[in-house]
Amino acid sequence: MIDQTMLVAHILFYVLVCATIFLPIRWSVVAYLLLAQLDLTGVASYAAESFGIENPVKIIIVPTILLYRLWPFDMDPTYAKLRQIWLLFSSYAAIAVLWSPYKLSALKMLGYFYAYSVLFLVFTAAWQKKWFTARALTFVVWLCLLFAVIQTYVLGNPYGSFVSHSRFIESESRFTGFIGAQSLAAFLLSMLVLLLFRERWSISVIAAGVACTIAMVLTGSRSVFLGFGWVLLVGAIVFSLRRGHKVTLHKVVTRIIFTGAAVLSIGTLVLTTLPENRLNQLFSTLVTRDASLEDVGTFIWRFALYQKTLTALAGRSLPALAVGSGTSSAANVSLEGGFTADENVDRNRALHDEFLRCLYEWGMPGLVLLVLFLAIAVMVCLRMIKQHDSIDAWAFLALAVPMLISLAVENFLADAASPGGVGYNLALTAMLASGPLRQEQGVTLSINSPRWTLLDNNNDAAWTRS
Numbered sequence: 001m002i003d004q005t006m007l008v009a010h011i012l013f014y015v016l017v018c019a020t021i022f023l024p025i026r027w028s029v030v031a032y033l034l035l036a037q038l039d040l041t042g043v044a045s046y047a048a049e050s051f052g053i054e055n056p057v058k059i060i061i062v063p064t065i066l067l068y069r070l071w072p073f074d075m076d077p078t079y080a081k082l083r084q085i086w087l088l089f090s091s092y093a094a095i096a097v098l099w100s101p102y103k104l105s106a107l108k109m110l111g112y113f114y115a116y117s118v119l120f121l122v123f124t125a126a127w128q129k130k131w132f133t134a135r136a137l138t139f140v141v142w143l144c145l146l147f148a149v150i151q152t153y154v155l156g157n158p159y160g161s162f163v164s165h166s167r168f169i170e171s172e173s174r175f176t177g178f179i180g181a182q183s184l185a186a187f188l189l190s191m192l193v194l195l196l197f198r199e200r201w202s203i204s205v206i207a208a209g210v211a212c213t214i215a216m217v218l219t220g221s222r223s224v225f226l227g228f229g230w231v232l233l234v235g236a237i238v239f240s241l242r243r244g245h246k247v248t249l250h251k252v253v254t255r256i257i258f259t260g261a262a263v264l265s266i267g268t269l270v271l272t273t274l275p276e277n278r279l280n281q282l283f284s285t286l287v288t289r290d291a292s293l294e295d296v297g298t299f300i301w302r303f304a305l306y307q308k309t310l311t312a313l314a315g316r317s318l319p320a321l322a323v324g325s326g327t328s329s330a331a332n333v334s335l336e337g338g339f340t341a342d343e344n345v346d347r348n349r350a351l352h353d354e355f356l357r358c359l360y361e362w363g364m365p366g367l368v369l370l371v372l373f374l375a376i377a378v379m380v381c382l383r384m385i386k387q388h389d390s391i392d393a394w395a396f397l398a399l400a401v402p403m404l405i406s407l408a409v410e411n412f413l414a415d416a417a418s419p420g421g422v423g424y425n426l427a428l429t430a431m432l433a434s435g436p437l438r439q440e441q442g443v444t445l446s447i448n449s450p451r452w453t454l455l456d457n458n459n460d461a462a463w464t465r466s
Contacts, residue, residue, distance in 0.1 A: 002156075002158045004155060004156075005151065005158050005178075008150070008151075008155060008178075009038055009040055009178040010040060010054075012038055012147070012178065013035070013038045013040060013054060013058075016031055016034050016035040016038070017035060017058075017062060019031040019034075019035075020035055020062050020065075020066070021062065021065055025069050025070065026126075026129070026131040028066060028069070029066060029122060029123075029126045029131055029132075030131065030132070030136045030139070030140060032062065032063075032066060032119075032122075033140045033422060033426075034143055034144070035058060035062065036187075036417055036418060036419055037147055037177050037178060037184070037187075037419055038058070038147075038177075038178045038179065039178060039179045039418065040052060040054040040055070041054075055108075055111075056111065058417050059112065059114070059115045059416065059417040060111055063115055063118040063119055063122060063417070064118060067118050067121055067122055070121075070125045070126075073125040073128070074128070075121070075124070076432065076435055078435060079380065079435065081376060082373065082376050082377060083120075085369055085372055085376065086116075086117065086120075086373055087117070088369055089113075089366065089369040089370060090110075090113035090114075090116075092365050092366060093109065093110065093113055093327050093362060093366070094110050094113075094327075096324055096361060096362050096366075097110065097326070097327050099323075099325070099326040100325075100326030100328055100329055100361075101329055101332070102326075102328045102329065102331065102347050105331070105346075105348055106326065106327035106328040108328075108348060109327050109328055109348045109413075109414065110327070112348070112415075112416040113413075113416070114416075115416035115417045115421075116421065119416065119417070119422065120425060120428075120429060123425055123429035123430075124429040124433050125433075127429055127430050128433045132194075132426070132430070134195065134199040134200070134202070134204070134205055135204075137191060137195055137208070138195065138204050138207075138208040140191070141188075141195075141211065141212060142208065144177060144184070144187070144419075145211055145215055147178055148176055148184065148215065150177075151176065151177050151178055152175050152176065152177075157173055157174075157176075159176050159177070159178055159179065159180070159181075160173055160175060160176045160181055161173050161174075173276075174218075174219055174220045174278065175215065175219050175220070176219055179419055180418070181219040181220065181221060182219070182221050182410055182420065183415055183418045183419045183420035183421075184215075184219055184419050184420075185216050185221035185224040185225075186221070186402065186406055186410075186415075186419065186420030186423055186424065187419030187420055187422060187423040188212040188213075188215055188216040189212070189216055189224055189227060189228060189231065189399070189402055190399060190420075190423025190424060190427055191208075191212055191423065192209050192212040192213060192231070193231055193395050193399050193427065194395060194426060194430065195208055195209050195212075197235070197238065197391055197394060197395040197398065198391055198392060198395055198430065216228065217266065217270060218274075220277050220279055221278075222279060223402075223409050223410060224402060224405075224406075226405055227399075227401055227402025227403075227405050227406075228263075228402070229259055229260075229263045230398065230401040230402065231398045232259040232262050232263070233256060233259040234394065234398040235398060236258055236259060238391075238394050238398075301339065302352055302409065304337070304339070305333065305334065305337065305339050305351065305352065306356060308333050308336075308339075309330070309333050309351065309353075309356050309360060310356070312360070313356075313359060313360060320363075321363055321364065322363050322364055322365075323362075323363045323365075324358075324359070324362040324363035324366060325361060326361060327362070328347040328361065329360065329361050330350055330356075330357045330361050331345055331347035331348075331350040333350070333351060333360070334350040334351065335350075346411075346414075348411065348413075348414040349414050350411075351411070352409055352410060352411060353407075353409060354407045354408070354410075354411070354412050354413050355367065355370070355371075358370050374404070374407075377396075377400075377428060378397075378400055380393075380431070380432070381396045381397050381400065382397075384431065384434075384435060385397065390431070390434055392430045392431040392433075393431050395427055396428060396430070396431040399423075399424060399427045403424050406424075412424075
């Protein structure tokens with residue numbers, strides 16, 4: 001069954017590669033969102049010596065072709081500092097390859113940094129040109145869910161079945177496509193926010209949003225579901241403002257109660273109808289008096305891994321803390337602690353906490369640059385909400401907490417050309433593409449103004465509500 005699954009995945013992969021390269025550019029960018037749903041190493045070994053051709057195609061070659069086809073395009077100078085910090089961060093990771101014990105894995109990591117950087121430019125241009133429409137996004141959602149249904153229920157679900165070589169994790173089965181379930185869940189949450197926050201509600205948009213929510217629950221991602229609670233809270237506030245209501249302490253408390261009730265309702269439904277879902281471990285901990293976080297699947301495993309990492313960092317000298325031990329070297333913690341075996345560890349996905357990883361591999365410069373990048377992105381978001389009431393900024397704010405959770409407990413930096421990283425990248429670029437450069441041209445995307453039409457009077461761009 002695994003051979004059959006991989007055959008289907010390979011066929012889809014090369015069909016979508018051709019579509020991304022040869023379709024008209026506005027559809028090529030959309031096709032890449034589907035290409036990101038395919039990981040041809042998903043049920044294979046993660047040994048450091050393995051280096052399939054498909055990943056470089058998806059991570060480096062195809063994004064480069066897209067950038068070449070789009071070039072040149074305007075880049076807003078207002079956000080130059082954000083881009084510069086990211087380039088400094090990725091440049092330091094490139095320098096740290098020199099003292100990495102795993103050179104090939106470190107080069108792969110540079111590919112992920114490259115993909116994030118290039119796709120940032122591609123997605124920004126696509127948002128500016130309005131290629132990511134509601135129709136395009138809903139099309140992507142339904143195709144992704146079709147992939148997941150075929151892989152999970154027709155092909156035997158090898159991508160959703162996991163048997164760890166460590167003593168901390170048991171086997172499990174999760175709803176997912178030809179990609180890891182965690183990454184798909186983050187992508188579905190991103191698409192849910194982009195559709196329901198940015199687009200005018202229609203039957204197709206609402207149906208896609210409901211489908212995203214159901215599929216996200218079926219993936220069993222606990223970290224993404226916690227972020228989903230924050231999305232519900234921000235959404236309740238935004239839609240209250242859309243109806244002309246003022247934000248008061250009473251209304252915020254009411255929205256928090258509403259969010260809690262919604263999460264508990266979903267939890268009750270999952271407990272009663274999906275007893276095997278991984279979310280039940282989280283829900284049982286919340287409602288059972290004697291339960292503890294140790295009862296939540298991978299918590300004790302992750303906690304032990306984090307403790308091991310902190311112990312290793314505490315034993316370092318100041319120079320070692322200052323420069324780090326090299327790109328991809330954090331896999332040593334997982335290997336030496338017996339959390340993973342050498343034959344199945346992905347050295348860029350071994351630590352499950354990007355903040356600890358930055359400190360371990362790239363020292364204080366890496367951690368400071370990552371935190372600074374996130375802080376500036378959030379400040380830009382809050383400023384756009386305060387000054388322009390930007391719905392794109394509200395959408396990014398809704399995804400900011402899920403993104404931080406992913407950074408804290410997942411392998412976000414290695415997810416550049418996978419659904420999770422692509423989804424968060426889409427949200428960030430949607431916000432920046434609607435920023436000051438567009439506002440200077442007369443664009444104001446407001447939560448009270450869900451749809452605008454461009455009028456061109458003697459080359460003076462103006463926007464009017466329709």
